[in-house]
Amino acid sequence: MHSLVYRSVANESFELSEIYSMLSRAKDYNAKHGITGCLLYHNSQFLQLLEGEKEEIERLFQKILQDPRHHSIVVIENDESDVRLFTAWSMAFYDYGQNGLSAHFKLRQIDTFLSESSIFSKKSTLALQFFSNVKDILFAV
Ligand SMILES: Cc1cc2nc3c(=O)[nH]c(=O)nc-3n(C[C@H](O)[C@H](O)[C@H](O)COP(=O)(O)O)c2cc1C
16 A cells, blocks of 8 residues: 655646546546546645555546645655555545535634644655544544
8 A cells, every 4th residue: 555645736727626526527537547536625735645556546646746736745745655545535625615614613724734834845654644533523423
């Protein structure tokens, strides 16, 4: 199992409605290729976890790198991993901006992480722990 985490910045013309249609294609592709993960979006910033076989992740990431809809891509984690966190999600998606006040407190910790933490400005093994927390907080059923 391989896990890759990167962050990037959405191009200004990339609207939320287009992100949703991109996601629906992405979920099909990921499901066919044994890829799972999570995409977070806030203030034009993406943070994505991709999980799967190394070759599959590399092939997909090459496409993502060349995608003109975002830029300033920084890899934070790219390594073998013991666990697949998002077993039930071909690509879990969360847009903070679309959520009401009730979600606010739950998200504050994550928001602080994204905007202020140096964890995501350089390579970090804490990225997987972060996504484990995200799963518990945002996607708990
Ligand atoms: C932030 C971001 C995340 C993406 N995540 C995925 C993904 O998880 N799976 C996927 O198939 N495409 C994803 N894409 C879309 C790919 O970059 C690409 O458009 C898609 O794989 C189709 O590529 P193709 O037309 O060359 O086959 C993502 C794009 C962006 C901008």
